[in-house]
Amino acid sequence: MRRKRPSLFKRLLKLVVFLAIVGVLVLGWYYTRPGPMAFAGGQAVALDAYSAGHPTGTPADFKATDPLARGRYLTEAADCKACHTAEGGKPFAGGLAFKLPFGTLYTPNITADKDTGIGNWSDADFLRAIRDGIDDEGHHLYPAMPYAAYRNLTDEDALAIKAYLFSLAPVKNATPDNDLKFPYNQRWLMVFWSAVFNPKQRFMPVAERSPEWNRGAYLVEGLAHCGECHTPRNLLQGLDNANKFAGGEAEGWRAYNISADATSGVGAWSEADLIQYLSTGHAKGRGSASGPMAQAVEWSFSNLTASDIHAIVTYVRSVPAVKSPELPMPKEDPAPANPKQGLAAESNTRGKDIYAGACAGCHGWTGESLLASRATLTGTRAVNDPTATNVALMVLSGSKFAPNDGAIAMPSFGEAYNDREIAAVTNYVTARFGAKPSAVTPEEVGKMRSMQ
Numbered sequence: 001m002r003r004k005r006p007s008l009f010k011r012l013l014k015l016v017v018f019l020a021i022v023g024v025l026v027l028g029w030y031y032t033r034p035g036p037m038a039f040a041g042g043q044a045v046a047l048d049a050y051s052a053g054h055p056t057g058t059p060a061d062f063k064a065t066d067p068l069a070r071g072r073y074l075t076e077a078a079d080c081k082a083c084h085t086a087e088g089g090k091p092f093a094g095g096l097a098f099k100l101p102f103g104t105l106y107t108p109n110i111t112a113d114k115d116t117g118i119g120n121w122s123d124a125d126f127l128r129a130i131r132d133g134i135d136d137e138g139h140h141l142y143p144a145m146p147y148a149a150y151r152n153l154t155d156e157d158a159l160a161i162k163a164y165l166f167s168l169a170p171v172k173n174a175t176p177d178n179d180l181k182f183p184y185n186q187r188w189l190m191v192f193w194s195a196v197f198n199p200k201q202r203f204m205p206v207a208e209r210s211p212e213w214n215r216g217a218y219l220v221e222g223l224a225h226c227g228e229c230h231t232p233r234n235l236l237q238g239l240d241n242a243n244k245f246a247g248g249e250a251e252g253w254r255a256y257n258i259s260a261d262a263t264s265g266v267g268a269w270s271e272a273d274l275i276q277y278l279s280t281g282h283a284k285g286r287g288s289a290s291g292p293m294a295q296a297v298e299w300s301f302s303n304l305t306a307s308d309i310h311a312i313v314t315y316v317r318s319v320p321a322v323k324s325p326e327l328p329m330p331k332e333d334p335a336p337a338n339p340k341q342g343l344a345a346e347s348n349t350r351g352k353d354i355y356a357g358a359c360a361g362c363h364g365w366t367g368e369s370l371l372a373s374r375a376t377l378t379g380t381r382a383v384n385d386p387t388a389t390n391v392a393l394m395v396l397s398g399s400k401f402a403p404n405d406g407a408i409a410m411p412s413f414g415e416a417y418n419d420r421e422i423a424a425v426t427n428y429v430t431a432r433f434g435a436k437p438s439a440v441t442p443e444e445v446g447k448m449r450s451m452q
Contacts, residue, residue: 034241035199036221036231039320042208047154053211055218056154056203061305071164074157077223077308078150079300080165082292084110093117093171098144098251099451103180105144108135113170126162127155133194140190142178143197143237152203152222197238212307216315219308224300226316229255229292246322252451253291254389256381257324258316264327266316274313278304284373285332287380290394290410330384331435334366345437351428354421358413359429367433372408377433384430388438392426392445397452414452419445 037044047056058070075081084107086095094109094117109117118126118136125136133147134140141147150158183189203222205214220226229250231239240246245259257265266274269286277283281297289297301309339352339360346352362375367383369375377383382390398412413422419442426445431437 033234033238035201036227036239036241036244037206037217038241039244040206040209040217040318042206044204045207046204047202050205050207050214053214055205055211055214056157059215059305059307059311061307067160068164068167071160071162071167073303074223075161075164076300076303077219078161079224079296080110080161081299082295083107083144090171090173092165092168093173095173095175097176100180102184103178105142105178105180106176107144109171109173109175110165111168111171111173112166113172116172116174117170118165119170121162123159123162127158130158133190133198140187140194142187142190143193146225146228148194148198148239149222149225149228151198151201152218154203157223193236193238196236210314212311212314213318215308216311216313219312220315224296224312226258230258243322245316245319247324247327250292252389252448253293253393254382254385254387255293256385257322257327259319259322260317261321261323263329264324265321267321271313271317274316275309278302278309278312282374285376285379287382288374288399290382290390290399291397294399326386327381328384328386328435330379330381331433332379334368334378335432337366339365345428345431348424348428348431350421351424351426354417354425355428355432358416359425362408375410377429384434384436386430386434386436386438388426388430388440389448391429391438392422392440393448393452395422395426396445396449414449419443419449 058073062070062073064070064073081091083096084092084094086093086097086107089095090111092109092111094107096107098105098107111117112119114120121129121136128134129136129141130145130147130150130153132151133143133145178185203218205217209217227239227241227244229248230245231241232243232246232248234240245257245265247257247264248255259265260267262268269277269283273283273286277286277289278297278301280302281289281294288294301312304312339346339356362371363369363377364375367376367378369377382388382394385391394410395417396412396414398414399410417425422445423440423442426440427438
């Protein structure tokens with residue numbers, strides 16, 4: 001007799017069950033991956049059980065006693081202004097566009113305006129939004145809002161930020177609706193993302209670590225949310241903390257490795273180098289902050305006290321080395337002063353001519369600027385990155401960072417040169433001053449231009 005074939009319904013049911021089992025196993029694997037502080041070892045204790053210091057709140061060298069000054073300090077440490085301020089717009093009024101491969105996200109207005117901002121939010125609404133990623137109407141927020149990091153904040157610190165925001169003049173600004181492709185426009189899917197990547201655990205200091213280290217942990221993992229940019233992401237866009245601080249991406253810019261690896265990370269940087277870089281956006285012989293990092297320095301890190309900067313550096317330097325194999329050791333020797341010498345870079349005549357006309361006056365032919373230390377190219381990570389992403393973006397968009405040492409900020413050349421010309425000068429810079437030349441194409445520059 002002929003065996004009866006299973007019905008279509010039964011076959012579909014088996015397929016659904018199979019996919020569900022695979023999905024549960026995949027999510028379970030992701031869920032068991034290490035947390036952001038797993039590398040530290042030791043015993044994590046509740047805040048009230050840690051008697052060696054006070055890692056939360058404002059630091060001892062923050063002298064202001066006004067509660068709103070305290071709230072402002074914590075708001076700056078959390079870098080809220082950077083994401084919630086559109087170019088040319090009012091601070092915290094939202095509307096900044098995040099252009100992503102699957103659409104555009106617009107940041108919301110977080111001023112106290114009752115119609116277009118958060119003026120009607122209760123304390124509970126605010127805490128739920130920054131910790132759980134759910135707004136006052138129950139809508140799920142996308143993890144562009146780093147609520148998995150802000151979950152570390154104490155109630156007192158989070159509400160101090162809210163009090164400061166509510167002390168500012170409300171700004172009426174209705175921000176655009178997000179424009180995302182399916183299925184990314186389905187906010188309810190964030191329920192599953194949060195279940196895996198936003199564990200219901202608050203900040204817990206490590207008993208065996210110093211108060212300074214724990215303060216650094218609270219800042220780096222919570223307020224400053226450094227891992228959101230500098231830790232790579234997995235396929236589900238959660239942080240891959242097995243490769244903590246091995247490098248990531250921020251608004252199209254490369255956020256480089258800041259682990260203790262001496263070749264591709266900051267393992268060869270001294271403590272003074274890191275302190276100077278965070279405080280001023282520049283460290284001699286190491287490079288200058290650009291893109292989102294430059295903005296983070298200007299609006300956040302440069303406003304922190306000396307003790308908090310030192311605490312951040314202490315914590316970051318404790319993170320184990322993770323190598324980024326594509327990044328070579330930066331070339332520290334300057335290039336020959338004579339541009340006519342027989343270097344491989346000189347065959348790129350288009351790039352050389354553009355560099356001579358637009359760049360050499362500030363950056364010099366050796367890569368060591370005679371005008372300002374910030375303009376020195378020798379030894380910088382971006383110039384020694386074979387992808388040359390950040391070099392091309394700097395040529396395209398310049399730097400909006402306003403250094404406080406009198407140096408001239410990098411201007412934008414995006415309107416002066418076309419994609420082919422920007423690709424040419426980018427490749428000339430890496431070939432002449434870097435350890436390994438790049439091969440940026442005009443098509444890649446065009447894509448970068450469209451994302452700015």
